[in-house]
Amino acid sequence: MPPAITLSPNSLRNHYPDTWTGGPYSYEGHTADLAALIHALNLGPVHLVGHSYGGTMAVMVAKDHPELVRNLVLAEPGVPSWVSNVEEAKLPLAEVNKVAKVVREHTQKGELDEAVISFMDLINQAGGGFRGLPAAFQTAMLQNSTTLKASFVSPPPTFTCDDASKVGTPTLVVEGELTLKIRRLIDDEVVRCMPHVERVLIPRAAHPLEMVNPKDFNAAVLQFLAKQ
Numbered sequence: 001m002p003p004a005i006t007l008s009p010n011s012l013r014n015h016y017p018d019t020w021t022g023g024p025y026s027y028e029g030h031t032a033d034l035a036a037l038i039h040a041l042n043l044g045p046v047h048l049v050g051h052s053y054g055g056t057m058a059v060m061v062a063k064d065h066p067e068l069v070r071n072l073v074l075a076e077p078g079v080p081s082w083v084s085n086v087e088e089a090k091l092p093l094a095e096v097n098k099v100a101k102v103v104r105e106h107t108q109k110g111e112l113d114e115a116v117i118s119f120m121d122l123i124n125q126a127g128g129g130f131r132g133l134p135a136a137f138q139t140a141m142l143q144n145s146t147t148l149k150a151s152f153v154s155p156p157p158t159f160t161c162d163d164a165s166k167v168g169t170p171t172l173v174v175e176g177e178l179t180l181k182i183r184r185l186i187d188d189e190v191v192r193c194m195p196h197v198e199r200v201l202i203p204r205a206a207h208p209l210e211m212v213n214p215k216d217f218n219a220a221v222l223q224f225l226a227k228q
Contacts, residue, residue, distance in 0.1 A: 016143035025150040027157045031060045038068045045070035047225055052078050062169045071228045073221050075174040081158045082189040092182035104152050112145035123207040126178035137211040164193035171197045172224040176205035
């Protein structure tokens with residue numbers, strides 16, 4: 001079986017144990033790092049698994065470097081541009097933007113732990129917020145509090161349905177049963193736009209689905225990869 005690369009909160013440049021100090025921080029930079037790593041280690045084509053920010057990176061690598069990716073697993077990728085013209089997404093996006101404003105205010109005041117907690121209270125809303133997450137994941141998010149500030153400085157990439165349609169890699173879209181509506185709408189567009197895609201629902205999990213229900217998440221991913 002080809003090697004698998006999984007993108008986690010602590011696997012990127014400027015993430016813990018590194019510290020972001022105000023230098024370059026972008027999807028494009030992290031995506032270039034990932035492609036360079038696969039090239040440098042001569043691993044490709046790989047099974048590429050990405051969650052949220054990592055899911056966005058994964059699909060960008062699959063589009064720009066198809067020779068490096070054999071199979072793609074996207075766990076609720078964060079690509080808001082996919083739903084920018086979806087009428088049903090306007091209200092959920094507005095609600096997310098309200099929380100984003102609060103998070104941004106915390107980061108501007110240097111209240112980084114408070115920013116992380118506010119952000120995770122939103123994305124794990126149905127799962128008990130920040131305090132409802134596994135302790136190890138809480139720790140990882142707090143360790144990466146400086147990168148939350150950085151992610152609000154760096155705008156998300158514009159990745160269109162046309163871009164997605166060019167990704168010919170077999171893809172699994174993984175979604176939490178309790179996830180936010182905006183996440184589900186983004187997944188809808190991923191499934192609509194990409195040519196070779198399957199979708200699976202992870203029970204009893206919101207956005208941090210691989211942390212909240214790792215057993216079912218791992219089973220779904222391994223089943224998909226076994227078929228390939």
